[in-house]
Amino acid sequence: MNWTNAENIPVSNNQDVFTTRWRELIKNKMNFLSNNIDPRNTSCMVPEVAESWIRSKEFGVNPDMKTMGYMLSTAEIQELIHQNSLLIDTAVPLITTFKPLLEISGYLLVLFSSDGTILHQEGEPAILSSFNRINAVVGAVWSEKNVGTNAHSLSMRLKRPVQLLGPEHYCLQLEDNISSASPIMNEFGHVIGALVLVHQIRGDSPWKNNFLNLQAHTLGWVSSMGVAIEAQLKLAQRNYALKMTNSTLKATLEYVDEGIISIDHEAKIKHLNREASRILRLNQDEAVGRDLKPFFGKQSNILKALTSVKPIEFLEVSITNQINELQYLLSIKPISEDDNCRNGAVLRLANVDKINALVNNRVGAKAKFRFEDVIGNSEPIKKSISLSKKYACTNENVLIIGESGTGKELFAQAIHNECRPLGPFIAINCAAMPRNLIESELFGYEGGTFTGAERNGRPGKIELAKGGTLFLDEIGDIPFELQAVLLRVLEDKQVMRLGGQRSIDVDFRVITATNQDLYKLVAEKRFRQDLYYRLSVLNIEIPPLRDRGTDQLLLCQYFIDNYCEKRGQVPPKLSYATQMRIVEYDWPGNVRQLENAMICSVNTTQSIIIDLEHLPKEIIESNQPKQVTNTSTLAHLDVVSIQAAEVNAITNAIMRCDKNVALSADLLGIGKSTLYRKLKRNNLTHLIK
Numbered sequence: 001m002n003w004t005n006a007e008n009i010p011v012s013n014n015q016d017v018f019t020t021r022w023r024e025l026i027k028n029k030m031n032f033l034s035n036n037i038d039p040r041n042t043s044c045m046v047p048e049v050a051e052s053w054i055r056s057k058e059f060g061v062n063p064d065m066k067t068m069g070y071m072l073s074t075a076e077i078q079e080l081i082h083q084n085s086l087l088i089d090t091a092v093p094l095i096t097t098f099k100p101l102l103e104i105s106g107y108l109l110v111l112f113s114s115d116g117t118i119l120h121q122e123g124e125p126a127i128l129s130s131f132n133r134i135n136a137v138v139g140a141v142w143s144e145k146n147v148g149t150n151a152h153s154l155s156m157r158l159k160r161p162v163q164l165l166g167p168e169h170y171c172l173q174l175e176d177n178i179s180s181a182s183p184i185m186n187e188f189g190h191v192i193g194a195l196v197l198v199h200q201i202r203g204d205s206p207w208k209n210n211f212l213n214l215q216a217h218t219l220g221w222v223s224s225m226g227v228a229i230e231a232q233l234k235l236a237q238r239n240y241a242l243k244m245t246n247s248t249l250k251a252t253l254e255y256v257d258e259g260i261i262s263i264d265h266e267a268k269i270k271h272l273n274r275e276a277s278r279i280l281r282l283n284q285d286e287a288v289g290r291d292l293k294p295f296f297g298k299q300s301n302i303l304k305a306l307t308s309v310k311p312i313e314f315l316e317v318s319i320t321n322q323i324n325e326l327q328y329l330l331s332i333k334p335i336s337e338d339d340n341c342r343n344g345a346v347l348r349l350a351n352v353d354k355i356n357a358l359v360n361n362r363v364g365a366k367a368k369f370r371f372e373d374v375i376g377n378s379e380p381i382k383k384s385i386s387l388s389k390k391y392a393c394t395n396e397n398v399l400i401i402g403e404s405g406t407g408k409e410l411f412a413q414a415i416h417n418e419c420r421p422l423g424p425f426i427a428i429n430c431a432a433m434p435r436n437l438i439e440s441e442l443f444g445y446e447g448g449t450f451t452g453a454e455r456n457g458r459p460g461k462i463e464l465a466k467g468g469t470l471f472l473d474e475i476g477d478i479p480f481e482l483q484a485v486l487l488r489v490l491e492d493k494q495v496m497r498l499g500g501q502r503s504i505d506v507d508f509r510v511i512t513a514t515n516q517d518l519y520k521l522v523a524e525k526r527f528r529q530d531l532y533y534r535l536s537v538l539n540i541e542i543p544p545l546r547d548r549g550t551d552q553l554l555l556c557q558y559f560i561d562n563y564c565e566k567r568g569q570v571p572p573k574l575s576y577a578t579q580m581r582i583v584e585y586d587w588p589g590n591v592r593q594l595e596n597a598m599i600c601s602v603n604t605t606q607s608i609i610i611d612l613e614h615l616p617k618e619i620i621e622s623n624q625p626k627q628v629t630n631t632s633t634l635a636h637l638d639v640v641s642i643q644a645a646e647v648n649a650i651t652n653a654i655m656r657c658d659k660n661v662a663l664s665a666d667l668l669g670i671g672k673s674t675l676y677r678k679l680k681r682n683n684l685t686h687l688i689k
């Protein structure tokens with residue numbers, strides 16, 4: 001039907017407000033469309049509607065079009081539905097509840113996306129099919145740009161409910177409708193869609209009906225539906241966020257390699273991660289609701305802590321599952337609403353072995369030397385290396401015998417790295433440790449064992465060596481009374497802490513070292529014979545430095561190069577006389593003494609030569625030099641040639657005399673002209689410039 005001619009509308013004497021408004025609107029639209037008369041200047045026009053008419057005209061919308069909007073492609077529709085899934089899932093169930101009412105009342109309820117595309121609609125079959133005829137179907141885009149002024153576009157633009165009365169719609173096809181629209185906004189106030197309730201007025205003279213009351217109701221209805229959808233959306237969004245947080249938390253907990261258990265106020269399991277279910281040997285379903293207390297046996301302090309409001313940190317506990325008893329570090333964080341009432345707690349179980357490995361790593365309980373680091377080509381050292389390599393991969397205890405500073409620990413580390421490189425290397429010097437501490441150091445202690453001890457107890461070095469090597473240096477100095485305990489640990493491979501009740505399994509290898517004659521100590525009853533035999537299953541002797549021939553000079557250069565490299569310095573060379581003294585010297589302190597002597601010499605010399613005078617005093621003044629019978633000892637060495645010695649001497653003198661030629665010549669015991677000649681011959685004239 002066409003109501004665009006206002007003159008066709010009969011005006012009766014008792015014409016009501018509604019009819020008058022309808023008539024005026026038609027008149028205005030005709031004036032605007034045909035004569036371009038600005039609709040904003042008319043009293044019956046809502047300004048926002050007038051502006052929308054103007055925009056619609058500017059967009060080039062044809063007010064007489066028969067089918068409205070345009071269709072999206074199937075793929076575009078799928079994408080749109082996916083993007084608006086939360087809105088659709090929330091709004092459609094609500095719209096559906098009104099379906100029976102809509103079907104008998106001549107109404108159509110339509111859900112639009114924020115860009116004006118139809119997402120869903122329900123209504124009376126007659127109105128639905130009449131709207132379908134003008135392309136009001138799911139996937140059709142009905143924006144202001146292509147269908148002109150309409151209620152849903154205006155409500156989304158103005159962010160408030162809007163009602164359009166028949167001729168207020170821009171297109172003729174919509175003029176027999178009263179449309180009430182409510183925008184739908186998300187929690188951030190962004191418009192995400194709109195809901196429209198359309199009432200189609202049928203009959204030839206719609207203006208005769210007073211729809212004022214109806215208008216008020218429909219606008220109220222659609223607005224409250226909009227509010228309800230928004231509330232549902234917020235809830236759905238929160239639920240979604242909560243779900244996401246929950247699954248992120250779950251994934252994080254699964255990833256953590258510690259056992260995490262949450263319990264209620266009675267210590268019943270509420271949730272546990274994969275590691276905890278592995279520790280307790282319970283799958284996650286059977287664990288929920290189970291009492292956690294039995295897993296801690298009779299450890300009364302833990303049983304109390306499980307239901308207490310006080311947190312605990314890193315308490316050593318043993319957990320008994322169906323198969324075995326395991327050591328863990330337990331932390332409990334109570335969850336309480338206030339200080340006195342506890343709702344539950346979260347427990348953390350950290351694997352003691354992993355923590356020990358971490359601590360060992362951090363405190364440097366690692367062996368850094370390998371056999372490649374053992375410097376020496378002499379027959380005696382080559383023999384020690386080859387024997388050590390043979391013994392390295394057996395699991396037997398090894399006793400290393402050698403004078404002080406010969407490299408016993410170096411060999412122990414190399415043996416460890418050959419077969420247990422990933423395990424800890426725990427070294428104890430039995431001579432350096434106070435007698436009263438050595439026992440607790442070795443075996444550890446339980447909490448409260450003695451005054452000054454840590455409250456929670458502490459593992460001993462033997463426990464820390466689990467999976468690796470325990471290196472007991474100067475084993476001859478271990479107190480006699482401890483020898484029996486050590487023997488038992490070595491035999492049983494179990495350790496009991498001081499003050500403890502339970503034995504802890506320890507798998508480790510023992511390497512001992514001594515510079516004493518252990519068998520003599522046995523004869524003197526200062527060392528237990530049974531322990532001696534247990535420790536010395538395999539023996540390795542490290543030769544003293546004086547028996548290693550030219551290894552001494554190899555070691556010298558190795559230590560000089562190493563030291564200078566660290567300091568970014570050019571390594572000096574040993575003069576012939578220095579080399580002679582080094583091989584003659586007896587080296588009572590062995591390699592350690594030689595290393596220190598080289599560090600001292602590098603620091604003393606100011607030049608590229610280490611001369612006799614730069615060696616430590618005891619070596620220079622040593623009055624019992626070892627006789628070098630065979631000068632071929634030095635033959636393979638980097639012996640300084642006479643010319644090189646001359647260059648060194650001249651360089652040295654000129655540097656010491658601050659480039660003063662006369663003084664330098666004096667110092668060298670030659671004349672000035674001879675010095676000039678030598679400088680020239682050796683290409684050293686740059687030194688005096």
Ligand SMILES: Nc1ncnc2c1ncn2[C@@H]1O[C@H](COP(=O)(O)OP(=O)(O)OP(=O)(O)O)[C@@H](O)[C@H]1O
Nearest residue numbers: 373374375376403404405406407408409410591592
């Ligand atoms: N053959 C070698 N090659 C390289 N460095 C060595 C060699 N022998 C010993 N050293 C070095 O000499 C120093 C002393 O060695 P180490 O501590 O192993 O001797 P030790 O016999 O265990 O001494 P002590 O009897 O005093 O315990 C260390 O810095 C070590 O790295």
